[in-house]
Amino acid sequence: MDKLLAMKTFVQIVDRGSLTAAAEVLDRSLPSVVRSLASLEDALSTRLLNRTTRRIALTDEGRHYLERCRGILADIEEAELALTAQQREPSGLLRVTAPVTFGQMHVAQSITRFLEHFERVQIELLLLDRVVNMVEEGIDVAIRIGQLNDSSMIATPVGQIRQVVCANPKLLKHTGVPERPEELSHHDCLRFTGIAPGTTWHFVEKGKQLSVQVAGSFMCNQAIATTEACAASIGFGLFLSYQVEPLVKEGKLKIVLEDFEPAPVPVSVVYPHAKLMSTRVRVFVDWMAQELRQVFRDANP
């Protein structure tokens, strides 16, 4: 027995004054209305309505239960309206994650502009240089740099980022600019564990994969710290281009081995589902994808 339907039926019977009228209003057959009421009374072990063929009258218990039913049905309708209202205009909390440096450079500003447009949305931005578990950590949207390993997520591609090897110009003046990736095995190589936690760096030569074992004494999980260490040190480093862009412009780092660059890394806006996503997730994903695509167009005219 559908108790909710039975409650609605009971309320309609009383309001309309007959089972026949209630059946019409509910667009159901009279027998089903009769059964609904009888089932509810059985479930409650209580007679709610005294009735003859032409009259109905609430029992005392029925009167009290009726008011409770009205309250409950109103609450249910309100709960559903609340969800519907949330769907029309983006509102509520969004939890967004992005890699630290990329987030600071591009995502934060875009979020600020987004929030100016959509005043009823709040965004919590988590800048992390590790792979997050979106479901477990309650993340709505992630800016993901790298291949997407999670098949249950949906990725909206927005661009690609070059992987570059850099060194301090003074070092290069001293050692000479390496002409092939294999030469790196003879140099101190700093490792940013967020991108390349292992000791094998990958390159491409004329379309073919090329791997080089590297070694070095400095490893860090923080991009900025690693890029600055590279700019101040005697070593080489493998970074994403946006991570070193400011230091390159300042002349503190120089990109080398450009003819052997590995495949660029895709950048995506990632979210758990397409189905039944909330309005603010959908609106935010569309907005951020558009903003980031413009960022990449600006970076590569």
Next chain:
Amino acid sequence: MDKLLAMKTFVQIVDRGSLTAAAEVLDRSLPSVVRSLASLEDALSTRLLNRTTRRIALTDEGRHYLERCRGILADIEEAELALTAQQREPSGLLRVTAPVTFGQMHVAQSITRFLEHFERVQIELLLLDRVVNMVEEGIDVAIRIGQLNDSSMIATPVGQIRQVVCANPKLLKHTGVPERPEELSHHDCLRFTGIAPGTTWHFVEKGKQLSVQVAGSFMCNQAIATTEACAASIGFGLFLSYQVEPLVKEGKLKIVLEDFEPAPVPVSVVYPHAKLMSTRVRVFVDWMAQELRQVFRDANP
């Protein structure tokens, strides 16, 4: 989709932390729990839970809807508990009707004793000398004197009342005591319309029906008024024995034609249904039946 069941399911999933655990608690199969949740989300056009094979996490909408569900389910349980509590101990209002004189003489006292026993019951006693429509008039229990014509009601018989013809002794001294019912057609007969609204009075002679046409100038719907008019007048009256018992004891009325008395009238405690009757109706009916049976035993030892 059973939305109530779906709400309960949703709450259990969150509380237990998995669909599998919720299925166990609800004693349902896992596929049915999966479908329940999915149906609810479809109905609401809203994702309530993000989930992978090993994790679940509430969405923001899901969190809000969850709290509303808890409130709604609590209200429903409370509404049902209220009915159950009412059923264990008789409480609430009872509306009882009885014929005026009989009610005054026997029913009111019994009700007083009943209310001393059951402190949470209120009784509204309606003393009426007419047939009431119990459903229409919201009557829970009626003390009915006469044959029950209403097949939807249930009658608990408690006794029988003689129908007697009476007259003022002075009158009888003047006209002589009638020896046969037919003689009444030559006398003034007062009519109490609550018992015999028509002009035909019925008698029984040696098991056979006997009808007599009577006439008179005084008719009234109030028993006491009619019996007192009979005691003060020159006429005969047809009454129920309990109606004239005090006046007979005082010598103000005398019963005649006792050999021709019609069949006694049954007295019953009447209520609309046996099924799903409230506790106080059941308890009251049992009580009143017992009390009235004792009244009849006392009247006919």
Next chain:
DNA sequence: AAACATTACTCCGTTTATCGGAGTAGTTAA
């Protein structure tokens, strides 16, 4: 008083919804 219209209710064959087992795919822990 009788006839008529309307209402509540029951029965039964049909339809629809829901069920759970089996199996698949994915994720996390050992």
Next chain:
DNA sequence: TTAACTACTCCGATAAACGGAGTAATGTTT
């Protein structure tokens, strides 16, 4: 890397609910 556990889908079977037809009762109209 393997095993265990979880969410989910599919499909044949089962159960619940359906509405039409009919019955009985009640109140209104003639």
